[in-house]
Amino acid sequence: MRLVIATCEVDYAGRLSAHLPKATRLLLVKNDGSVLVHSDSGSYKPLNWMSPPCTLIEKDDQWTVKAKSGDSLIITIHEIHSDTSHELGIDPGLTKDGVEAHLQELLAAHLDTIGPGLRLVRREYPTPIGPVDILARSSEGGTVAVEVKRVVEISAVEQLTRYLDLLNRDTKIAPVRGVLAGNVVKAQARTLATDRGIRCVVTDYDELRGLTDPTERLF
Amino acid sequence: MRLVIATCEVDYAGRLSAHLPKATRLLLVKNDGSVLVHSDSGSYKPLNWMSPPCTLIEKDDQWTVKAKSGDSLIITIHEIHSDTSHELGIDPGLTKDGVEAHLQELLAAHLDTIGPGLRLVRREYPTPIGPVDILARSSEGGTVAVEVKRVVEISAVEQLTRYLDLLNRDTKIAPVRGVLAGNVVKAQARTLATDRGIRCVVTDYDELRGLTDPTERLF
DNA sequence: GGCTACATTTCGCCT
DNA sequence: AGGCGAAGTGTAGCC
Numbered sequence: 001m002r003l004v005i006a007t008c009e010v011d012y013a014g015r016l017s018a019h020l021p022k023a024t025r026l027l028l029v030k031n032d033g034s035v036l037v038h039s040d041s042g043s044y045k046p047l048n049w050m051s052p053p054c055t056l057i058e059k060d061d062q063w064t065v066k067a068k069s070g071d072s073l074i075i076t077i078h079e080i081h082s083d084t085s086h087e088l089g090i091d092p093g094l095t096k097d098g099v100e101a102h103l104q105e106l107l108a109a110h111l112d113t114i115g116p117g118l119r120l121v122r123r124e125y126p127t128p129i130g131p132v133d134i135l136a137r138s139s140e141g142g143t144v145a146v147e148v149k150r151v152v153e154i155s156a157v158e159q160l161t162r163y164l165d166l167l168n169r170d171t172k173i174a175p176v177r178g179v180l181a182g183n184v185v186k187a188q189a190r191t192l193a194t195d196r197g198i199r200c201v202v203t204d205y206d207e208l209r210g211l212t213d214p215t216e217r218l219f
Numbered sequence: 220m221r222l223v224i225a226t227c228e229v230d231y232a233g234r235l236s237a238h239l240p241k242a243t244r245l246l247l248v249k250n251d252g253s254v255l256v257h258s259d260s261g262s263y264k265p266l267n268w269m270s271p272p273c274t275l276i277e278k279d280d281q282w283t284v285k286a287k288s289g290d291s292l293i294i295t296i297h298e299i300h301s302d303t304s305h306e307l308g309i310d311p312g313l314t315k316d317g318v319e320a321h322l323q324e325l326l327a328a329h330l331d332t333i334g335p336g337l338r339l340v341r342r343e344y345p346t347p348i349g350p351v352d353i354l355a356r357s358s359e360g361g362t363v364a365v366e367v368k369r370v371v372e373i374s375a376v377e378q379l380t381r382y383l384d385l386l387n388r389d390t391k392i393a394p395v396r397g398v399l400a401g402n403v404v405k406a407q408a409r410t411l412a413t414d415r416g417i418r419c420v421v422t423d424y425d426e427l428r429g430l431t432d433p434t435e436r437l438f
Numbered sequence: 439g440g441c442t443a444c445a446t447t448t449c450g451c452c453t
Numbered sequence: 454a455g456g457c458g459a460a461g462t463g464t465a466g467c468c
Contacts, residue, residue: 001245001259003222005305015369015446016317024307026220026247031259039310040220041251043463044268047313049446051262071446082305086224088243091258094266098235100459130457131452150234150459154442158377159458188441234461264448270463290461319444343467349442350467369445373457378443407456 002029005082010037010048014071020047022078027063029056031088035065035073048073098205104148106208107181108134113208114179114201118144132163135173143173152182152200157192164198221248224301229256229267233290239266241297246282248275250307254284254292267292317424323352323367325427326400330355332427333398333420337363351382354392362392371401371419376411383417 004027010020020037025047028036032052039047050065050073057064063075104123111118117139125135125145134146145167147160160178167176178198180189185200193200223246229239239256244266247255251271258266269284269292276283282294323342330337336358344354344364353365364386366379379397386395397417399408404419412419 001224001257003245005220005307012446016315018313018315018446020313021311023310024305025310026222026305026307028245028257030257030261032261034260034262036263038220038247038249040249040307041253041271041310042249043253043270044255044263044265045445045447045463046263047310049263051446051448052260082303084301084303086243086245086301088224088245088259091242091244091260091266092240094237094239096235096237096461098461155374155377158381186441231461237461262448264462268461270461315446317446345467405456 001031001088002085003027003082004029004080004084006077007079007081008037009076009078011074011076012048012072013074014067014069018048024081027075035063035075037075100148100150103150103181103183103203103205103208104133106205106211107146107148107203110208110211111136113203114146114181115144127163127166129162129166130159132167138177143167143176144179145176146179146181149180149182150184152180152185152189152193154186154189154192156180156182157189157196157198160193160198161196220250220307221304222246222301223248223299223303225296226298226300227256228295228297230293230295231267231291232293233286233288237267243300246294254282254294256294319367319369322369322400322402322422322424322427325424325430326365326367326422327353329427329430332422333365333400334363346382346385348381348385349378351386357396362386362395363398364395365398365400368399368401369403371399371404371408371412373405373408373411375399375401376408376415376417379412379417380415 007024009022012018026038033054034052035050036046037048054065054067061077065073108120108123118136121135123134124131132145133148136144138144145163147156149156164178168174180193181201181203183203183205185202190200225246226243228241231237245257252273253271254269255265256267273284273286280296284292327339327342337355340354342353344351351364352367355363357363364382366375368375383395383397387393399412400420400422402422402424404421409419
């Protein structure tokens with residue numbers, strides 16, 4: 001990893017065109033060839049960058065970073081204030097816990113939190129337009145399709161509506177009712193869902209996790 | 220901006236939990252308090268980070284970064300290989316050309332590329348569920364709602380369908396037909412759009428730009 | 439402040 | 454490789 005503090009201008013040409021006027025910035029060159037241009041604020045996203053795989057050619061005061069697609073990043077160096085390199089080695093990577101997949105697992109294991117008498121058919125039930133998060137049989141004989149989201153927004157209502165339209169054409173499982181489950185249900189999503197006869201269930205991730213054997217979740 | 224090369228472990232607790240085992244990484248501390256943990260590969264996204272506003276407390280070999288929301292990033296330092304600071308000043312920021320907003324402007328100025336005899340009603344036509352990119356009057360008396368995307372995907376069809384449902388209830392402008400316009404139209408989006416009577420138009424950004432007075436587009 | 443939509447989104451999974 | 458959905462998304466614009 002190479003770290004350069006430099007006064008520079010940057011021009012990107014690719015899916016769009018972008019220009020950075022002359023200023024002092026951090027140029028971060030990674031071992032995989034990627035280049036990041038960071039300012040001293042903003043967030044984790046660089047002002048400009050080139051993703052790997054790409055090649056960096058330095059010629060006088062001009063750096064040219066090119067990707068196979070033809071995207072190019074041209075950095076004009078006006079002054080270099082610092083230029084250091086460090087050997088980091090490969091990173092063992094990140095382990096995560098708490099994303100939608102886990103909420104889906106927990107809900108599938110505790111279908112009673114969605115409704116009484118439900119029996120799991122399967123998670124990620126495949127359809128031609130994508131997998132339904134949870135499909136379950138109701139004690140009354142019908143089917144329930146559950147769409148799981150950390151935050152239920154209007155797009156989740158649309159998504160589940162598409163699934164329901166399709167699933168209800170299958171006479172082996174129809175009628176299929178819809179349920180949206182999430183830790184947060186946005187007001188507008190709830191309104192649209194209710195209008196379409198879709199029920200919303202507010203889940204509690206911590207509570208659900210408490211119901212499961214805690215030894216399963218340690219890392 | 221402070222740049223630290225350190226052998227460290229990182230734990231994040233917030234919207235999810237994440238852990239980074241001991242390894243050598245770049246710790247980037249920006250002037251606004253944000254912290255980025257970068258490895259030597261990946262892309263522009265850090266392995267772990269804390270967005271501003273947040274506070275960094277260093278106590279012995281432990282860095283604690285806390286956000287108002289309660290999110291926390293705990294960095295355990297095993298060894299510091301380098302620790303430098305640099306004054307960068309504020310950045311003048313990025314100018315862009317070629318984003319959706321520009322495509323919308325160009326299309327509104329050249330409605331003939333969408334269909335003959337169209338007259339602009341307005342761009343960003345407001346509705347209760349969001350703005351319609353372009354609303355135009357057809358020479359036959361009806362209305363045309365145009366959704367503009369750089370890349371037209373299935374979600375654009377859903378979005379325009381919602382607008383059309385709503386707009387067609389307004390007797391002053393009904394009937395309203397839908398048009399999807401973009402530089403790229405994905406096959407599945409085209410299929411769904413056609414099925415719903417929505418026409419797709421493939422635009423050419425460079426060609427559209429050429430139709431406009433070029434002096435307007437320089438930066 | 440809430441909500442919507444855009445992004446050089448990136449990332450990961452699955453076909 | 455391409456399609457599709459999720460993201461600790463971030464960010465800007467509008468109401």
